[in-house]
Amino acid sequence: MVDVVGLCKYLEGPQVVSAKKLTRKMAAAAAAGVAATLMLTACQAEKPDAQGWDSGQVTNWAIDEPVTEADVLKAVTAATTLKDLPTKVRKSDLVAASGDDQKAWALPRCTPTIEQTKLDDLGPCTLGDLKSEREIFVVGDSAAAMWYGAFDLIGKRKAWKVVMLTKNNCGPATLTYYQWQRGRTFTECTEWQKWRAGVIEREQPGIVVLAGWYGGNLGPGKKETPQVWRDGLVKTATQFPKNTKVVMLGNTPHPATPPAECVASNPSNLVECASDPEQAVPDQTGWSRAAKDVGGTFIDVTPWFCADSCPAIIGDQIVYAGKNHITQKYGRYVSGSIEKAMAPLLGA
Structure with a gap:
C-alpha cells in the first residue's frame, strides 16, 4: 500500500x-x-492543517497549565515596544497568517456552506470533554468560530463539552444579515438562526457564549448601531432555556490591514505593524448592555490584545489571521484569561 x-x-x-x-x-x-x-x-x-491547527495536537502544558491572565497582560505590554521578530515565529507562519485562510482559525469539518441552514451531525463541531454531560454552546459567525481553540482547552480543563454552533457571516444577534458574496439578503442565515434556537432549546446547555463580528454585516445602507446590536443580542438570549447562563464575548480589535503581512515585511520594526486602539477597538457597549439586560456575563477581550497599541505579535504568538480573525493558536494562548472570567459559571 x-x-x-x-x-x-x-x-x-x-x-x-x-x-x-x-x-x-x-x-x-x-x-x-x-x-x-x-x-x-x-x-x-x-495533510495536517497549517501550523498544527488540529485541536487534537495540543501539548499537555497547554491543557494543564494555562497561561495566566497576568502573564498575558505582561506580554501585551511588552509587545508594544517589541521591534525584532521573535525567533520562535517562523516566516512561513507569517505568510500563512497574512491572508484570511480558514485553516488559521476555522474548526476543520465544522464550517457550514452558504446554503446550509442546519447541521445533521454536531459531532465534528463538538470539542472539550466529550464525555461530560455539561455543555457550553458557542454561537455566532466566523468571529465566534475562531475561538474554538480556546474553548476546546477550557472544556478539557474544566470538564465541559463544547459545541460550536457557528456559521460564517451569520452573527449571534437575531438580525437580518446580508450575504455580501451573493449580493442579497442572507435568507439561509435567518433559517439557521431558527434552527440553532431549536437545538439550544432541545439540548438545554448550561452556558451559551455569544460571539461574533460587530459592524457592517446588515447590508448596504443599513446602520449597525450599538443599540441595534444590543437589541439583537437580547432577542437571541431571551430564547434560551431559563437555566442557561449567557456570556457575551466582546469583539477583538479590527486592524485596518493584515498585521502578519506587515510583520513579514518589517521583521526588525514590529512597532510599525501595531494598530491604534482608538481606531481598531470596536464599540463594545452593545455587548455589555445586552449582558446587563439579560443578567449575563460580559467579557471585554481588549486588554488581551491592546495596551498603548494593539501589537501584531504577542508572547511569541501571531495574533491575527488576515485582518478579520485571530489565529486559533492565539485563542488558545488567552484561553486561561477567558476561563478566569467565566470561573463563576464553570464551577469545579
Whole structure:
C-alpha cells in the first residue's frame, strides 16, 4: 500500500522530505500517474492543517497549565515596544497568517456552506470533554468560530463539552444579515438562526457564549448601531432555556490591514505593524448592555490584545489571521484569561 502521507510530503517540495526517502512503492505509484483528482483528495485528507491547527495536537502544558491572565497582560505590554521578530515565529507562519485562510482559525469539518441552514451531525463541531454531560454552546459567525481553540482547552480543563454552533457571516444577534458574496439578503442565515434556537432549546446547555463580528454585516445602507446590536443580542438570549447562563464575548480589535503581512515585511520594526486602539477597538457597549439586560456575563477581550497599541505579535504568538480573525493558536494562548472570567459559571 502506498504511503500517502509520505508521498504528499514529497509533492509539497524538497524542503519537506527528500525524494531519496520515498519507498520504491511510493515512487512507482507516482510514476504510474496516479489520477490527479484522487491524489489531490488524498493529500488534502492526509495533510495536517497549517501550523498544527488540529485541536487534537495540543501539548499537555497547554491543557494543564494555562497561561495566566497576568502573564498575558505582561506580554501585551511588552509587545508594544517589541521591534525584532521573535525567533520562535517562523516566516512561513507569517505568510500563512497574512491572508484570511480558514485553516488559521476555522474548526476543520465544522464550517457550514452558504446554503446550509442546519447541521445533521454536531459531532465534528463538538470539542472539550466529550464525555461530560455539561455543555457550553458557542454561537455566532466566523468571529465566534475562531475561538474554538480556546474553548476546546477550557472544556478539557474544566470538564465541559463544547459545541460550536457557528456559521460564517451569520452573527449571534437575531438580525437580518446580508450575504455580501451573493449580493442579497442572507435568507439561509435567518433559517439557521431558527434552527440553532431549536437545538439550544432541545439540548438545554448550561452556558451559551455569544460571539461574533460587530459592524457592517446588515447590508448596504443599513446602520449597525450599538443599540441595534444590543437589541439583537437580547432577542437571541431571551430564547434560551431559563437555566442557561449567557456570556457575551466582546469583539477583538479590527486592524485596518493584515498585521502578519506587515510583520513579514518589517521583521526588525514590529512597532510599525501595531494598530491604534482608538481606531481598531470596536464599540463594545452593545455587548455589555445586552449582558446587563439579560443578567449575563460580559467579557471585554481588549486588554488581551491592546495596551498603548494593539501589537501584531504577542508572547511569541501571531495574533491575527488576515485582518478579520485571530489565529486559533492565539485563542488558545488567552484561553486561561477567558476561563478566569467565566470561573463563576464553570464551577469545579
